[in-house]
Amino acid sequence: MGFIDEIKARAKSDIKTIVLPETEDERTYKAAEAVLKEGTAKLILVGSKEEIEKMGAGYDLTGATIVDPADSDKTESYIAKLVELRQKKGMTEEQAKELLLNNYLYYGVMMVKMGDADGMVSGACHSTADTLRPCLQILKTKPGTKLVSAFFVMVVPNCDMGADGTFIFGDSGLEQNPDPEKLANIAVSSAESFRILTGKEPIVAMLSHSTKGSAKHADVDKVVEATRIAKELAPELKLDGELQLDAAIVPSVGESKAPGSPVAGHANVLIFPDLDAGNIGYKLAQRLAKAEAYGPLTQGIAAPVNDLSRGCSAEDIEGVIAITAVQAQG
Numbered sequence: 001m002g003f004i005d006e007i008k009a010r011a012k013s014d015i016k017t018i019v020l021p022e023t024e025d026e027r028t029y030k031a032a033e034a035v036l037k038e039g040t041a042k043l044i045l046v047g048s049k050e051e052i053e054k055m056g057a058g059y060d061l062t063g064a065t066i067v068d069p070a071d072s073d074k075t076e077s078y079i080a081k082l083v084e085l086r087q088k089k090g091m092t093e094e095q096a097k098e099l100l101l102n103n104y105l106y107y108g109v110m111m112v113k114m115g116d117a118d119g120m121v122s123g124a125c126h127s128t129a130d131t132l133r134p135c136l137q138i139l140k141t142k143p144g145t146k147l148v149s150a151f152f153v154m155v156v157p158n159c160d161m162g163a164d165g166t167f168i169f170g171d172s173g174l175e176q177n178p179d180p181e182k183l184a185n186i187a188v189s190s191a192e193s194f195r196i197l198t199g200k201e202p203i204v205a206m207l208s209h210s211t212k213g214s215a216k217h218a219d220v221d222k223v224v225e226a227t228r229i230a231k232e233l234a235p236e237l238k239l240d241g242e243l244q245l246d247a248a249i250v251p252s253v254g255e256s257k258a259p260g261s262p263v264a265g266h267a268n269v270l271i272f273p274d275l276d277a278g279n280i281g282y283k284l285a286q287r288l289a290k291a292e293a294y295g296p297l298t299q300g301i302a303a304p305v306n307d308l309s310r311g312c313s314a315e316d317i318e319g320v321i322a323i324t325a326v327q328a329q330g
């Protein structure tokens, strides 16, 4: 069974409720129909009832719950809770009401916060910043974590590298220019996400344009320092750096450029030095190697809320809903 089929089977074993707030986008309905048919999650569609009826007319949405913030009896309590949570940031009742009635992403996040849903998937027609900001503001980090970061699960066809073609790429969605400490945290969290989602041992490469001192630059120093911190944070992890991409995933190149490294040539978790590299890297693999790309998935956040690329397909949304449901199983 491939990665996403295994995830769907896991999702079906303990069904969770996922909110979809992008009811203005056709892909939401196509994905919702597929998820409901397959039974990977229960769904809540948030939006204007008239719009959902109109846009969803051609789809079988049997079993989905439709919540219109304008007439839901929960809206008042969400407004009060949002004011309580964001009062220190100057949020007034009018502002909370305006946000919750007009921005369905905020409404969806409040449903998760209040325990009325287990997770949320959004981002097909909102930028990552607009999708993740409400999640970060309202849900915050999970206990014991200081940093939320984002990763993609990449499934490369006909590939014997990584875990039979499956990789995690982090951070490819959120942290723009992580310092060494943040980069180390991204590495440790990404390793944990790999273990949770694939059930396999993570082998983590801290990527750079240099392998073991082959180039000198402050950017290389950053990755070397991040590697040191990550090893301190998680000494049991198979993690090494700094490694170039070929040294990280191609066994023969790994042996010649980084002999003796426990990671070189075998990495399945790729940690990029910054968001330029991570975001460009995942799109290269997706578009040129035709890899399946699920994400940006968040880690370190208090509840499972996941983003999408605006370039995603309905099938990508369907996959991310199943992954979110599995994350919600804890």
Ligand SMILES: CC(C)(COP(=O)(O)OP(=O)(O)OC[C@H]1O[C@@H](n2cnc3c(N)ncnc32)[C@H](O)[C@@H]1OP(=O)(O)O)[C@@H](O)C(=O)NCCC(=O)NCCS
Residues within 6 Å of the ligand: 089, 128, 129, 130, 132, 133, 136, 137, 141, 146, 147, 148, 149, 172, 173, 174, 175, 176, 279, 296
């Ligand atoms: C997500 C993003 C908007 C957060 O940026 P920001 O400028 O810090 O936004 P804000 O200052 O409004 O932060 C919102 C809240 O999230 C918190 N936050 C931001 N980044 C965080 C992180 N990585 N981990 C935990 N909390 C974080 C802030 O502390 C703030 O909390 P507060 O409002 O309670 O004080 C920003 O990191 C971003 O734009 N990233 C790039 C996204 C992108 O375009 N990716 C490429 C496509 S995938």
Ligand SMILES: CC(=O)OP(=O)(O)O
Residues within 6 Å of the ligand: 123, 126, 127, 128, 172, 173, 279, 295, 296, 308, 309, 310, 311
């Ligand atoms: C992940 C990503 O790049 O998102 P978008 O394409 O929406 O900017």
